Amino acid sequence: DTEVTQTPKHLVMGMTNKKSLKCEQHMGHRAMYWYKQKAKKPPELMFVYSYEKLSINESVPSRFSPECPNSSLLNLHLHALQPEDSALYLCASSQDYGYTFGSGTRLTVV
């Protein structure tokens, strides 16, 4: 299995909702990442987990809460989001060299 799987593919949520994004990989990669991407812009790093420990938090607002339950899973919990948080959220994993990206979750906050 050489894929990173993200669910759901699309999500529409209200500003008072709580939702979660999920990411799964079975390549044995020990680093996993969350990125936020606006249209036609490069991905912006949000969080890095290394060996299931949060190693980098790029000053992301607390309404985004990451979780790494085990070496294969990465979650992003969402609460009280703003319309400007609407974007494509990408998960990636890596081992030694390049990233493998998931196909993303298209999030719309209404």
Place this chain on the structure above:
Amino acid sequence: GQQLNQSPQSMFIQEGEDVSMNCTSSSIFNTWLWYKQDPGEGPVLLIALYKAGELTSNGRLTAQFGITRKDSFLNISASIPSDVGIYFCAGRTGNQFYFGTGTSLTVIP
């Protein structure tokens, strides 16, 4: 984070033409990567480069790791309509990757 400057920002070319784009940084990187992203999808790795001066091909794609380790180049030969998309370079240092600003490629049949 670090900014990688990618140029050109966009390209409109005729099918069959060759394409060149590049990525420059003020910092040295140990690895350079080139990704292609289709609308609504995640980036897909095209080519990875691991040492200065390295020239690597993947089908019609050729990429080079600059001698100074501060730049990289991607060439696409004989473009076809499915080459349309946004191309991102990325430089790696340690466990972090930094993305270029992207080159949007449009291929006119």
